Amino acid sequence: MTKLAIAINKERCVGCHTCANACKMQNNVPMGMLWNRILTEGVDTMDGAVGEYPNLTRTYLPVQCQHCENAACLKVCPTGATYKDEKGRVEIDYDKCIGCRMCMAACPFNARVFNWDEPVRDPDVNYGDARVPVRNKGVMEKCTLCKERTDSGDVPMCVRVCPARARTFGDLDDPESDISKLARERAVDVHHLLEEKGTRPQLFYIG
Amino acid sequence: MNFSNLKNLSTGYKVAFAVLAVLVLAGAGAYVWQFMGGLGVTGMSNGTSWGLYIACFMFFVGLSAGGLIVASSASIFHVKEYKKVALPAILVSLVCICIAGAFVLIDLGGIVRLLNLFASPNFMSPLLWDICVITTYLVINLVYLYFMTSKKPGAQDKVAVVSRFALPVAILVHSVTAWIFGLQIARAGWYSTIMAPLFVASAMDSGLALLLLGLLWMNRAKVFATSKKLIANLAGLLAVCIAVDGYMVGCEILTMAYPGTEHGMEELAALFTGVTAPFFWTEVIVGVIIPFCILVFAKNRRRMGLVALASAGVVVGVFCKRVWLLFTSFLYPNVAGAPGLITGSSSSHGAAGMDAWAVTSSYAPTLPELMIVVGMFALGVLAFLVLTKLFLSYDPAPALADDVAAGLAPADAAPTVGGAPAAAGCAPSVPAGKTTPAPAK
Numbered sequence: 301m302t303k304l305a306i307a308i309n310k311e312r313c314v315g316c317h318t319c320a321n322a323c324k325m326q327n328n329v330p331m332g333m334l335w336n337r338i339l340t341e342g343v344d345t346m347d348g349a350v351g352e353y354p355n356l357t358r359t360y361l362p363v364q365c366q367h368c369e370n371a372a373c374l375k376v377c378p379t380g381a382t383y384k385d386e387k388g389r390v391e392i393d394y395d396k397c398i399g400c401r402m403c404m405a406a407c408p409f410n411a412r413v414f415n416w417d418e419p420v421r422d423p424d425v426n427y428g429d430a431r432v433p434v435r436n437k438g439v440m441e442k443c444t445l446c447k448e449r450t451d452s453g454d455v456p457m458c459v460r461v462c463p464a465r466a467r468t469f470g471d472l473d474d475p476e477s478d479i480s481k482l483a484r485e486r487a488v489d490v491h492h493l494l495e496e497k498g499t500r501p502q503l504f505y506i507g
Numbered sequence: 508m509n510f511s512n513l514k515n516l517s518t519g520y521k522v523a524f525a526v527l528a529v530l531v532l533a534g535a536g537a538y539v540w541q542f543m544g545g546l547g548v549t550g551m552s553n554g555t556s557w558g559l560y561i562a563c564f565m566f567f568v569g570l571s572a573g574g575l576i577v578a579s580s581a582s583i584f585h586v587k588e589y590k591k592v593a594l595p596a597i598l599v600s601l602v603c604i605c606i607a608g609a610f611v612l613i614d615l616g617g618i619v620r621l622l623n624l625f626a627s628p629n630f631m632s633p634l635l636w637d638i639c640v641i642t643t644y645l646v647i648n649l650v651y652l653y654f655m656t657s658k659k660p661g662a663q664d665k666v667a668v669v670s671r672f673a674l675p676v677a678i679l680v681h682s683v684t685a686w687i688f689g690l691q692i693a694r695a696g697w698y699s700t701i702m703a704p705l706f707v708a709s710a711m712d713s714g715l716a717l718l719l720l721g722l723l724w725m726n727r728a729k730v731f732a733t734s735k736k737l738i739a740n741l742a743g744l745l746a747v748c749i750a751v752d753g754y755m756v757g758c759e760i761l762t763m764a765y766p767g768t769e770h771g772m773e774e775l776a777a778l779f780t781g782v783t784a785p786f787f788w789t790e791v792i793v794g795v796i797i798p799f800c801i802l803v804f805a806k807n808r809r810r811m812g813l814v815a816l817a818s819a820g821v822v823v824g825v826f827c828k829r830v831w832l833l834f835t836s837f838l839y840p841n842v843a844g845a846p847g848l849i850t851g852s853s854s855s856h857g858a859a860g861m862d863a864w865a866v867t868s869s870y871a872p873t874l875p876e877l878m879i880v881v882g883m884f885a886l887g888v889l890a891f892l893v894l895t896k897l898f899l900s901y902d903p904a905p906a907l908a909d910d911v912a913a914g915l916a917p918a919d920a921a922p923t924v925g926g927a928p929a930a931a932g933c934a935p936s937v938p939a940g941k942t943t944p945a946p947a948k
Binding site: 341363396408436 | 548623633687694845861866
């Protein structure tokens with residue numbers, strides 16, 4: 301079996317949003333939508349700090365689809381538009397999606413974004429990878445783990461562009477993959493987002 | 508069915524039909540607007556991904572309960588009294604379930620791809636269960652209505668058979684609607700075992716209250732006569748349902764509050780003093796405390812004005828409950844942090860820069876959204892008016908005789924002749940002449 305995933309090292313993340321922007325460009329994500337968001341933790345303004353001077357900390361948390369093993373979104377989809385593919389990715393069949401947004405209510409991570417309107421792009425061209433299908437209004441979308449790139453042996457764009465090398469991509473079922481090695485080496489520092497919800501995210505964080 | 512009843516309508520009816528028709532058309536226009544532009548014309552966002560439509564869906568599913576539950580318990584539990592209002596009860600139920608179903612369709616962003624529900628159904632989805640069970644419920648309502656108004660011999664026995672299916676399906680329709688929310692571990696305010704029983708309780712009290720309002724109006728407008736005795740009886744049942752509903756809300760709130768978890772406390776703060784507080788307190792005060800305090804006294808249940816007031820309070824209260832139940836769980840994303848969600852609030856639609864983000868989600872319905880909702884309410888009222896004209900007839904004699912017997916009406920009020928002529932075969936009550944006793948002297 302194949303179980304593709306990304307490991308995000310929070311100790312290395314500098315909050316530059318390069319991954320979010322690269323994702324938007326690669327996947328032709330319209331205005332008002334992102335598949336990958338960078339949150340500043342514990343504050344209500346971007347790049348804020350936690351604590352009182354001089355004891356301040358600032359940490360970043362990149363959030364995208366966690367490609368859960370026990371995905372809540374997948375169960376609730378009435379048409380089966382959301383599915384788990386053979387490589388362990390949670391994907392959406394855009395032609396099947398009826399826009400009921402049940403998956404959006406079910407996802408604990410708010411990883412999904414909906415085409416509320418006719419998609420608007422700035423500049424007004426399809427700037428994404430030509431292999432990425434264009435989505436219409438009334439359809440759900442989210443991180444595909446760069447399906448088109450990973451199918452052809454490349455790493456996802458967010459992993460490719462990260463200037464701090466905070467991201468590691470690979471197959472969790474292959475013990476020799478970089479991501480599996482990382483999970484072993486840093487086992488004590490590995491944690492999953494909202495573990496208590498029991499959705500068993502495949503993506504994991506270090507730090 | 509009696510189509511001739513729709514001719515020679517009174518001026519009041521004509522005006523009502525005209526006003527309602529205008530509202531329905533305005534709603535239809537707003538829907539076309541939404542269909543063309545997408546759900547972006549509503550106030551829904553990536554944070555609050557379900558809005559007024561889904562709140563109304565829950566509300567109308569609930570409203571349709573009272574009718575079918577009263578009608579079917581007449582047969583199952585042999586509550587003969589309730590048989591008299593079984594027909595108007597079914598009409599209320601039928602209209603409400605159609606409106607509820609329509610709200611689900613209105614809420615779909617990709618209704619053009621609707622047939623995928625049949626082409627590739629996922630039977631794990633509570634939404635699919637709900638579609639199945641609502642369809643079944645609708646069919647049962649129609650079958651029920653058919654047998655109830657049928658003149659064929661043996662039709663009444665079939666009513667009893669259908670009842671045995673109707674009651675469990677009615678319970679299920681509310682439970683499944685609750686499970687759309689109650690099975691979602693992602694939302695702290697929804698994920699609760701009590702959600703299904705709570706929805707059944709809310710359905711019973713709001714449905715009964717709506718039925719009572721309908722019956723009281725029909726008495727007044729001389730569309731269909733119900734005895735005060737029966738209304739007082741139903742009002743007593745309503746008082747019990749209100750108490751059960753209030754009790755369950757209390758259980759849920761306590762269970763949420765006691766552990767004092769961060770997320771639970773955030774949601775409770777929103778509920779008690781925050782954005783959803785007006786809806787929560789309206790439900791508690793107007794929907795539970797006041798109507799219960801009115802109806803718990805038998806004396807008050809015989810005063811039709813008070814029954815109407817309490818019923819209206821319950822209907823409003825349950826609507827408010829749908830609102831707080833739905834929206835409180837959308838306020839705070841589980842994974843918190845700045846800048847939060849993109850297009851996460853009503854106000855962040857199409858906004859530029861940081862305005863496109865929301866740390867906590869807020870929601871306000873837009874004009875087209877409100878127009879559609881008002882249009883659907885109007886359609887419901889319109890359908891109900893037409894159906895009552897078609898299926899019901901006014902015959903006050905048996906009702907009055909009941910009240911005289913129960914001492915709720917002066918003895919000399921009972922008519923000696925069999926009241927208004929019953930429309931052939933359609934009167935749900937027993938033929939007038941048969942049961943009208945001579946007034947007690």
